[in-house]
Amino acid sequence: MTLDPIHVENIARLAHGIAGDADATDHDDLAERVWREWLPELRRDGRVVIEPVGDHERRRASIDDVALADRPFETVHGLDSGTINPTTFKNGLVVDVAHAAMASAPTDLALHRDRTIVATVHAGDSRVGFDSDWTRRDEGHTRQRVLHAPRVNRYAEGVVHALALYLAEGTHALDHADRVEDLLVLDGPIYPKELFTWQDRDPELGALAREAKPRAVVEKYVRLVERFVERDVPLAGFVKNPASRTAVRALARAGVEPPWPDDAVLFTRLLERTEGDGTRAGSGVGGPDGG
Secondary structure (H helix, E strand, O other): OOOOHHHHHHHHHHHHHHHHHOOOOOOHHHHHHHHHHHHHHEEEOOEEEEOOOOOOEEEOOOHHHHHHOOOOOOOEEEEEEEEOOOEEOOOOOEEEEEEEEEEEEOOOHHHHHOEEEEEEEEOOOOOOOOOOOOEEEOOOOEEEEEEEOOOOOOOHHHHHHHHHHHHHHHHHHHHOHHHOOOOEEEEEOOOOHHHHHHHHHOHHHHHHHOOHHHHHHHHHHHHHHHHHHHHOOOEEEEOOOOOOOHHHHHHHHOOOOOOOOOHHHHHHHHHOOOHHHOOOOOOOOOOEEEO
16 A cells, blocks of 8 residues: 555644654653652562662763773674574474574684574474484584473464574573673673563463473573673673563552653663753763762
């Protein structure tokens, strides 16, 4: 279906009307109150769900200065994993395949050649089994296996996706941890967050999260963090598109009506630079803004 110019204009008018009715500064006072009173140690059901790793403060910095600053590390390693997305077959199998790789700056081609591949299978027929041991291919540079996912009545696609993705990533990271000298950046969180959400999403998923195979995947990340702590090497996770609602849900349970749909929008509001900061947004320099 195509849009003629008049349709585009009408859509723009609708969007303009919505934007005109919504003031981005409406919740400034609430955001600052949340920053001062709640975020230093936000709790849910008596359990701390978010807390600062250092002082509870915000700092301004020149974007140009940050971009042009000297590298703080001589070498940087990055690790990513991805899948082909779950596929359902006519015979009832649900399959997803993930592969993980590590790269470095300066470039190490031999390191980048190493891959970990995991195919996860969910079968409706309990009489068949697909688990396999780890095998090597590509002159030893590829390590791969098949994982038979625990059986579930629902969420089979999500289960095979998460188990394949995190098993490939966690295994590859552990196998190559000692190659990292200064810093490792994971493309994603430093723990298998999706597996942890199973506990709250559905009773069946909660029971699955306590089974041996998901727990073994989580253990790999625990061992990874322990390895880096022992070696005193920094490990970071970079989440490009966060969708967590942990903070806003905890605020709602505490009696605060959060206007933000998720945590990312809340922190964007708290950290974004605006014209009202006293310096041009995105270009000025300022001191600490304590909370």
